[in-house]
Amino acid sequence: MNTKRLNAVAITAGVGYVGSMSALYGLWYADYESTPFTFFDDSDEWLGMDKAGHALTAYQISRYGYGILRWTGLEERKSMWWSSGVSLLFLTNVEVFDAYSKGWGFSWGDFAANVSGAGLFVGQQLLWHEQRMMLKFSYSESGLAQYRPELLGSSTLERIFKDYNGQTIWLSVSPGSFVHDGNVLPPWICFSFGYGGQNMLGGSSNPQFNEDGTALPDLNRYRQYYLSLDVDLTKIKTKSGFLRSVFSTFAILKVPAPTLEFSEGQTTWHWLYF
Numbered sequence: 001m002n003t004k005r006l007n008a009v010a011i012t013a014g015v016g017y018v019g020s021m022s023a024l025y026g027l028w029y030a031d032y033e034s035t036p037f038t039f040f041d042d043s044d045e046w047l048g049m050d051k052a053g054h055a056l057t058a059y060q061i062s063r064y065g066y067g068i069l070r071w072t073g074l075e076e077r078k079s080m081w082w083s084s085g086v087s088l089l090f091l092t093n094v095e096v097f098d099a100y101s102k103g104w105g106f107s108w109g110d111f112a113a114n115v116s117g118a119g120l121f122v123g124q125q126l127l128w129h130e131q132r133m134m135l136k137f138s139y140s141e142s143g144l145a146q147y148r149p150e151l152l153g154s155s156t157l158e159r160i161f162k163d164y165n166g167q168t169i170w171l172s173v174s175p176g177s178f179v180h181d182g183n184v185l186p187p188w189i190c191f192s193f194g195y196g197g198q199n200m201l202g203g204s205s206n207p208q209f210n211e212d213g214t215a216l217p218d219l220n221r222y223r224q225y226y227l228s229l230d231v232d233l234t235k236i237k238t239k240s241g242f243l244r245s246v247f248s249t250f251a252i253l254k255v256p257a258p259t260l261e262f263s264e265g266q267t268t269w270h271w272l273y274f
Contacts, residue, residue, distance in 0.1 A: 001072060001074055001075075002072050002073045005071065005072040005073065006069075006072040006073070006074060009068055009071075009072055013086065020090075021090075021093055024097070025097060028097075029097050029101050032101045032102055034100055034102070035100060035101065035102045036100075037099045037100060037106065038099055038100075038105035038106065039099070039105050039107075039108070040098065040099075040104055040105025040107050041107070041108075041109070042107050042110070042203065042204075043109045044204045046164045046197060046200055046203055047164075047197035047200060047221060047222075048197070049164035049167060049169070049195075049196065049197045050110070050164065051109055051110065051112075051113040052113070052169040052195055053164075053167065053169065054091065054110050054113035054114050054117065055113045055117035055120070055135060055169075056117060056135045056137055056169050057087075057091065057114075057117065058087050058091055058113070058114040058115070058116075058117030058118040058121075059117035059118065059120050059121050059134075059135040060117075060135065060252050061083070061086070061090065061091075061118075062080075062083045062084040062087040062117070062118045062121040062122070063083075063131065063134075063251075064083075064248075065079075065082070065083030065084075065086055065087060066079050066080055066083040066084075066121070066125070067248055068083075069082055069083055076129065080122055080125045080126075081122075083121075084118040084121055084122050087117075087118050088114055088115065091110075091114045092114065095107060095111055095114075117135065120135065130177065131234070132173065132174050132177040132178065133171060133172065133173045133174070134171070134172050134190075134232060134251065135169065135170065135172075136169075136170040136171075136172050136230070136251075136252060136253060136254040137168070137169060137170070137252055137253060137254065138167070138168045138170065138194075138253065138256075139159075139160050139166050139167050139274070140166055140273075140274055141156075141159070141166055142163055142166040142198070144163065144165045144200075144201065144219075145159050145162075145163050145165075147201055147216050147217070148201055148202075148210050148211075148216075150211060151201075151202075152165070152201075165196075165197065165198055165200055167196065168194045168196040168224075168226065168254070169194065169195050169196070170192045170193065170194045170195075170226075170228075170230065170254045171192065171194075172191070172192040172193075172230040172232060172254065173190055173191050173192070173193075174187050174188070174189070174190050174232050174235065175189075175190075175191065176188075176189060187232065187235045188231055188232045188233070188236050189229070189231065189232075190229065190231065191227070191228075191229065191230070192227075192228045192229065192230035192254060192257075193225075193226065193227060194225065194226030194227075194228060194259070195223070195224070195225060195226070196223070196224040196226070197221065197222070197223055197224065198221070198222055198223075198224055199219035199222065200221055201216055201219065205221075206218075206219055206221065220264075222264050223263065224261055224262070224263040225261070225262040226259050226260065226261050226262070226273070227259065227260045227262075228258065228259035228260070228273060229255075229257040229258065230254055230257060231255045232251065233247035233248070233250060233251045234248055234251050254274065256272050256273065256274040257273070258270065258271055258272065258273070259272075
């Protein structure tokens with residue numbers, strides 16, 4: 001184990017954690033009235049896209065943290081438990097902020113999604129000592145943020161995080177990792193199953209008017225399911241440490257590929273979907 005690397009990572013993580021929590025509170029919660037600890041049931045909001053996003057975030061924080069800790073020389077199990085623990089600590093703190101802010105509350109649904117995301121990472125490490133299934137993300141402009149930019153985002157960066165209509169959460173599975181025969185299917189080739197939601201202008205339902213009193217279109221909210229191909233960048237063999245780092249960083253993103261969409265009782269073919 002490289003003690004200098006481990007100390008550097010621990011200090012950086014500690015400072016980053018305190019700094020990010022302080023910044024998040026100042027930017028998001030400071031202007032809202034504080035309340036006693038409150039629970040909030042948001043299980044019917046955004047067609048479950050927010051919960052899928054929580055699972056994705058918990059999984060990817062665990063995966064990134066694990067890679068960094070392994071770089072320090074920390075052994076596999078300790079790296080696994082520490083990275084998943086920090087992931088849950090970070091996201092649970094966000095729930096606690098919600099719990100003390102008027103208009104929100106601690107969501108057991110969010111917490112369960114966080115645990116499931118971190119659990120997906122831990123379970124695979126315990127079973128196979130590698131990730132054969134990965135949660136991934138893609139985004140394309142929905143065109144709906146124009147109706148409620150204050151909620152769905154007024155800039156491209158904001159919309160990537162706020163507009164659930166444009167997001168797709170994927171589970172990419174590597175069949176070659178189960179077969180262990182590169183002649184059948186390379187482990188970097190994946191089948192990917194996606195989930196999305198469309199026509200959402202509000203959490204649990206679409207309002208008739210926006211904040212300015214302008215009438216909003218009457219849209220039918222619906223779920224979307226996808227079947228596609230993907231590439232697991234972390235399973236592409238290379239001797240370059242730089243390329244391995246780049247591949248690991250961008251492995252959160254689903255690679256654009258031909259895709260089948262199943263929604264509203266219909267099947268739609270996309271030559272290239274992201």
